[in-house]
Amino acid sequence: MRIIKLNAIDSTNSYLKQLSVEESLVDNTIVVTNYQTKGRGQMGTTWVSEDSKNLMFSVLKDVSWLHADKSFYISMVTSLAIIKSLEYFSIPKLRIKWPNDILSEDMKVCGVLIENVIKHTHLKDSIIGIGLNINQTDFSNLPKATSLRLISGQVFNLDEVMIMIIKEITYYFKLLKAGRFQEIKNLYETLLFRKDKPSTFKDAEGSMFSGFIKSVSNSGNLQVLLEDDIIKEFDLKEISLLY
Incomplete structure (x- = not known):
């Protein structure tokens, strides 16, 4: 060292x-x-x-x-x-x-x-x-x-x-x-903050939506369960968690 x-x-x-x-x-x-x-x-x-x-x-x-x-x-x-x-x-x-x-x-x-x-x-x-x-x-x-x-x-x-x-x-x-x-x-x-809890997110256009953090992909994308029971992946540029 x-x-x-x-x-x-x-x-x-x-x-x-x-x-x-x-x-x-x-x-x-x-x-x-x-x-x-x-x-x-x-x-x-x-x-x-x-x-x-x-x-x-x-x-x-x-x-x-x-x-x-x-x-x-x-x-x-x-x-x-x-x-x-x-x-x-x-x-x-x-x-x-x-x-x-x-x-x-x-x-x-x-x-x-x-x-x-x-x-x-x-x-x-x-x-x-x-x-x-x-x-x-x-x-x-x-x-x-x-x-x-x-x-x-x-x-x-x-x-x-x-x-x-x-x-x-x-x-x-x-x-x-x-x-x-x-x-x-x-x-x-x-250890993910707000995992499996209802959370509010903001996308790159500034629109807000709700979902549940489920996991991350091997490449680091956040996997979010949306209200229509679809899991969607987002990268760091596409989404931010509001808290």
Whole structure:
């Protein structure tokens, strides 16, 4: 494991991706920062965090052994690893809001951005960016955000939490490398936020509709049971869950 610590950077994912172009990096190379000037989330959103209050890091995983059509399993095992780590710190009622936001009850505590490096149509590396709200207490502009401190009342050591997450990521990637796809998928689906509950969704055109989250496909599409008893698949660009 190699850990690169920075006081401030535009984005740990961008830094690590550029570094991987410039030099050969070992598995579990980590870039962690106190502050991101251009932190990125899913679908072009930004990740805003107070200086030195939260955990912002990216880890490079060698996934050259994983077939490209199984790339969503990277998101699954990352989500499972974060939840297992947060359970260790006694954070309650953890769920995965598809595809990989981590919630405690219905409040977002962690976001994940995964960027895969593909070479000649094959997966080479995966850069996993994790933004975890730890000691920040003011989320006045983000009504659905919370932190470990707000949930538990405790102040946490950022390095301790990061090392625990890396340990669990290593464990779950071993399961993935061993080909235990169904076990991973079952665990992931069990933790899906609002699974089998009546939920409201918004499509890409802004129209709202109701349905029940049932499962995910191997490629990561959300499978939703609609009111006419048809199960329809949606990708990340097509649907968002309102909650």
